[in-house]
Amino acid sequence: MHDVAIVGAGPAGMAGALQLARAGLSVVVIDEQARAGGQIFRRPPEEFGVRHGQYRPYGWARDLIEDFEEHPLIETRFRQTVFGILRDPEGQISLAVSDGQRGTRIKARRVLLATGAYDMPVAFPGWTLPGVMTAGAVQSLLKSQKLLAGRQIVVAGSHPIQLILAAQLLEAGADLAAIALARDLPGFLEMARTLPAIPGNVSIFTEALRAMAVIARHRVPLLRRTLISAVEQTGEGPLRISLRKVDAQWRPVGTAREFEADVLALGYGFTPSTELARQAGCALSWHSAGGGWTVQHDDNFRTGVQEIFVAGEQTGVAGAGRAHAEGLVAGQAIAHSLGVGADPLEVNRAQALLKSSERFAGVMQTMFEPNRTALADLSHHSATVICRCEEITSGQLEDALTCNPFLTSASAAKLECRTGMGVCQGRYCEGTVAARIAMHHNTQIAQAGHFNAHLPVKPVPLGAYGDLDH
């Protein structure tokens, strides 16, 4: 039995683990990746002979990772998947964990969910073609595995991280055919006006400006107010990527321009990974600017399930600085709930970080909220795949909505036409399905609700299930 089990070794999970370990509590941290850092600090594997990656502009990342890795009270389990949260008849909570073959239960007095976020999926004609990838995929292959995806790449999205990715790809020797940003650059000028006023966040702005300079030096076409519309491929030929000019509401104006590339990197925002919270019975709330469905919590980051706390992107996607601050505060709150008080200086420091990161997060979220209706509009063609696992098309979803006038929830759509029933368990179609239901009924996306999550929240071998009894 551990005092605390933490899911996710990103900035929130590492910060929380350190607070708890420093309070003398035993901590186990489980993560699917090979090393600590989370998606934001993905680094090369140990076998490549380097300890650290490039964490710019987060100067504190290096110390956090080293302190985390070196603390004797923190046990880590990498390359393992938490596939559920269980409660035995005596009320004891435990995590169901698989290493890909066998399963184990990890009992703990408290659980901290710090599972982060993933690239927000956007369905459009051709989004399932090989070579169409998320920005996070292209970036993590580059940062961690030192693999460059494609000679010729198109980067399309609306999030400022797209500019940073573009600069990283250029510096690694890629040829960028185009960078398409759905919004206008004034978004970045607004950022310039706002961010320097927020202490501690100037370096992030500097990083975006640095990326702009790299892009300008390489003379890459930077297309503003331009949205992805379709991708086609003949045989094993290049991807033919159609980009379309849009207005301020992301509505198409004018005809599409076509670009050829090996890889298309998409980044329209991030979706919090809330499946474990859902499965455990934590309540969610809709916060579009925060990435969609977020986990409800109190000021101590405690969810409605009393042993379970959350920190990081699941409370609303707000970046590494915010996740780090939330991890500190959640760690202290968990320690307190187990009867261990924190050093008042540490508490003040954590609260100060939380406060400054809140302002920055608010600015970023408001400025770069994706236009969900415009993105869902890209899926309207009847042959467009909505559910990439079960290959359910837009036409099938529309038929289900037309034939069943009382079908008003994402869960009902899942039962009626199987969208969301595949191996990704709805992570890649839920947003599109909910937005399409809202458009069909002229209601809000939040009203369509979300899919429920059940054990196992990710597919695991049957044997891993059976092992839970032992």
Add this chain to the structure above:
Amino acid sequence: MANFHRLPVARGRPVRFTFEGAPVDSFAGETLATALLAAQVGAFGHTREGNPRLPFCNMGTCFDCAVQVDGRGLVRACLTDVVEGMVVNMQEIK
């Protein structure tokens, strides 16, 4: 066809495994996804309608990179490190 290539940095010792019966050369520390992409594999598997799939998210959430490893199905290539002698096959009908 996608065109993935390794950047010239220090990697682990050579690791050889097979994909669909053909040998693939890789390096310790690489994931199966990296090794197969660098080998210019055109599909990690096919959907029930026969459409090819390559990695999409590279962070363990989408399952598009699923392969069969030593007879075990639905193994995410992006979260699996290469091991000498591994027998890897395409994941059919996801």
